[in-house]
Amino acid sequence: MEGSADSASHGDPLEEDLEDYDLGGETGGEQDVRSDDPFFVSKQAAAVFKHKILKVYFPKFAGKAGSTEPDKRLVYVDTHAGRGSYDDGTPGSPLLIARNVAAMSQRQIECLFIEARKGNHRHLKTILEREMPSTARWEALYGTASGQLNEALAYAGDSPLFMFIDPYGLGPTFPEVIRILNRRRKGFGSKTEVLLNFISGAFARAGGYLRLSPLTPQQHKTLEHLDEVLNGPWWRQVYLSAATPSDAVEQIAVEFAKRVERSTGCRSTLIPVKNRAHHVPLYWLLHFTRHPDGVWWIREAASQASAEWRRYCNPPPPEDDGLFPLEDEFPEEEARREAVWVDQIESNARSLLTHNGVVNVPLDATALFGNTLGLAWSKHLRQALARLYADGRLEPKPMSDRLDKYVGTAVAARGVPSSG
Numbered sequence: 001m002e003g004s005a006d007s008a009s010h011g012d013p014l015e016e017d018l019e020d021y022d023l024g025g026e027t028g029g030e031q032d033v034r035s036d037d038p039f040f041v042s043k044q045a046a047a048v049f050k051h052k053i054l055k056v057y058f059p060k061f062a063g064k065a066g067s068t069e070p071d072k073r074l075v076y077v078d079t080h081a082g083r084g085s086y087d088d089g090t091p092g093s094p095l096l097i098a099r100n101v102a103a104m105s106q107r108q109i110e111c112l113f114i115e116a117r118k119g120n121h122r123h124l125k126t127i128l129e130r131e132m133p134s135t136a137r138w139e140a141l142y143g144t145a146s147g148q149l150n151e152a153l154a155y156a157g158d159s160p161l162f163m164f165i166d167p168y169g170l171g172p173t174f175p176e177v178i179r180i181l182n183r184r185r186k187g188f189g190s191k192t193e194v195l196l197n198f199i200s201g202a203f204a205r206a207g208g209y210l211r212l213s214p215l216t217p218q219q220h221k222t223l224e225h226l227d228e229v230l231n232g233p234w235w236r237q238v239y240l241s242a243a244t245p246s247d248a249v250e251q252i253a254v255e256f257a258k259r260v261e262r263s264t265g266c267r268s269t270l271i272p273v274k275n276r277a278h279h280v281p282l283y284w285l286l287h288f289t290r291h292p293d294g295v296w297w298i299r300e301a302a303s304q305a306s307a308e309w310r311r312y313c314n315p316p317p318p319e320d321d322g323l324f325p326l327e328d329e330f331p332e333e334e335a336r337r338e339a340v341w342v343d344q345i346e347s348n349a350r351s352l353l354t355h356n357g358v359v360n361v362p363l364d365a366t367a368l369f370g371n372t373l374g375l376a377w378s379k380h381l382r383q384a385l386a387r388l389y390a391d392g393r394l395e396p397k398p399m400s401d402r403l404d405k406y407v408g409t410a411v412a413a414r415g416v417p418s419s420g
C-alpha cells in the first residue's frame with residue numbers, strides 16, 4: 001500500500017518535516033550531482049561498513065530465524081530505504097537485501113521499504129522492480145518511518161522481523177524503538193531485531209544547541225525532539241559535562257542502549273563506524289537482539305566490515321605503465337595485523353585458562369577478544385585456541401563449526417613441546 005501518491009505533481013509535502021536531513025552531515029560536500037540527493041552520489045567509506053554488516057549479518061538472521069517457522073516467512077523492514085542504489089550503481093541497503101531474497105529461495109523473505117523523499121522513492125521502486133525476483137513479495141511505501149510504523153508492524157505480522165533504521169539524522173523516538181522490539185507475535189521466541197544507525201553528527205550538532213542562546217524556534221523544536229528520541233532530558237547533563245561532542249555522543253549512545261536493554265530484555269552491541277582510522281565515529285550502529293547467536297554474528301559481521309572498510313580506505317595502487325610497478329602493501333599489512341590479533345587472543349585465552357580452568361566461548365567472548373573486539377573474528381579466535389590445543393593446554397580441539405558454542409577445559413601440560 002502506498003502511503004501517498006507518488007505521482008503528485010507539486011513539491012514534496014513531507015520534505016519540510018525532514019529537518020534531520022540537515023543534521024546528518026553525511027553528504028560529504030559533493031557538488032557535482034546527477035542525483036537529487038547528494039548522499040547517493042558516491043559511496044562513502046562509512047557506508048561500505050554498514051553495507052558489509054548487512055551483507056554478512058542478514059543472511060545469518062534469515063537462515064536462523066526462518067528455519068523453525070512453519071511457513072519459512074520472515075520480514076525485512078528498511079525504514080529509511082533511500083534510492084536503492086547509488087548513482088555509480090553501487091547497491092544501497094534495499095538492493096543488497098533484494099539479492100538475499102533472490103539467493104535464499106528456501107526462505108520466504110518479504111520486504112517493506114519506506115522512504116520519505118519522493119525522488120528517492122521513485123528511484124527505489126524502479127530499482128526494486130528491476131532487481132527483485134518476479135515471485136518476491138515486497139512493498140515500497142512513500143512516507144515517513146514514524147507515519148508508516150503501524151503498517152510495518154502489521155506487515156511483519158507473526159513472522160520474524162529484522163528492521164534496519166538508517167536515518168540521516170536523529171531517527172526514531174525511544175518509545176518507537178521499544179514498541180518494535182517488544183512487539184508480540186505468535187510463535188516460538190521473539191525473533192525481532194533492530195539495527196539502528198545512531199548518527200553522531202546529528203546528535204552532536206543538535207546537542208550543541210544547548211549552549212546557544214537565544215534559540216530559534218526550529219532549534220527549540222529540535223531539542224524537544226531529542227528529548228523524545230532519547231526518552232527524556234537525561235542526556236542534556238551528559239552532553240554538557242562531556243569533554244567533546246564526540247565523547248558526549250558515545251556516552252549518550254551507550255546509555256541509550258542500556259535503557260533499551262532494560263525496557264526490552266534485549267542485548268545490545270555498539271559498533272563505532274569511522275570515515276578514516278584516525279577520525280571520531282561518524283555513526284554508531286546499535287544492534288538489539290534477544291538471541292545469543294545474534295550477539296555472536298553481529299560482532300563477526302562488524303569485524304569483517306572493518307576489514308572491508310580498511311581495504312576501501314587503502315585501495316590497490318592504480319595500474320601504471322609497468323616501468324615502476326607499485327606494490328599493493330595492504331595484504332601484507334593486514335596479515336601482520338591479524339598475526340597480532342591471534343597473539344592477543346591467545347594470551348587472553350591463556351589467562352582465562354589459568355584463572356578459571358575453562359574457556360567458555362559463549363560466556364567469555366568479550367574477554368577472549370579483548371582489545372581485538374570488533375577487529376578479529378572467529379577465524380582468529382580458532383587459530384588462537386588451536387595453538388593452546390596443540391600445546392596440550394586445552395581440550396577438546398576447537399573446530400570452525402560451532403566455535404561460538406565451544407567450551408574447552410585446561411589440561412595439565414603434557415610436557416611434550418608442540419611442533420606447530
Ligand SMILES: C[S@@+](CC[C@H](N)C(=O)[O-])C[C@H]1O[C@@H](n2cnc3c(N)ncnc32)[C@H](O)[C@@H]1O
Pocket residue numbers: 018020021039078079080081082083084091092093094114115116117120143144145146166167168
Ligand atoms: C542514510 S539514507 C538511507 C540509506 C539506505 N538505508 C542505504 O543503506 O542505502 C536516509 C534516507 O532516509 C530518508 N528519510 C529521511 N527522513 C525520513 C523519515 N522520517 N522517514 C523515512 N525516510 C526518511 C532520506 O530521504 C534518505 O533517503
